[in-house]
Amino acid sequence: MDLPELTAEIRAFAEARDWLPYHSPKNLVMAMSVEMAELLEHFQWLTPEQATAMAHDPVRRVPVEEEMADVLIYMLRLADVLGVDVEAAIRDKMAKNALKYPAP
Template sequence: MRVFTEERDWGQFHDPKSLILALVGEVGELAELFQWLPADAAVDRAREDRLHERAGEELADVLIYLVRLADVLDIDLADAALRKLRGSSARFPAEEVRGQAPDKS
């Protein structure tokens, strides 16, 4: 992502706020694909060729902006994700929460 950006001199546009707004926009485009699908049919419908392809494109856009944002902020995304998962594992022990939606309180 960094090389792609540098080759086009787009770094000047990649401040955190702009990247976050682009990321939110792409998440919105992904959400739009599923907005009116019945929840119980979404997975099956997402396997259909056209929706599957479009979902993949939007997920790729989300990933690209997320990776670029992490790069700009000098955050090791893989390390941050592993630390987050370790914290969530401690906060939500599987034997205590299996089959239950997490309580946000």
């Protein structure tokens, strides 16, 4: 599945559970922030070396991938609510970044 298909699936999932009324942009951004912190939590007490090792450990990285997915699921839900094409948004921002941070 590509992003538009995943976005439609995430919407259908929320709709089937009557969650859509909670999915205002403000609430979705808050919920996404909470998932982001759960991702952060995996790394908080690790040295940089331990963090890198943990993130590459096939077992211990599983919850890290799940938190990444949780952030992305809310991001796609927000993009759906706002009608944002995330791939286009990334491309546009990369073009701006290229002007802001010229390559040496």
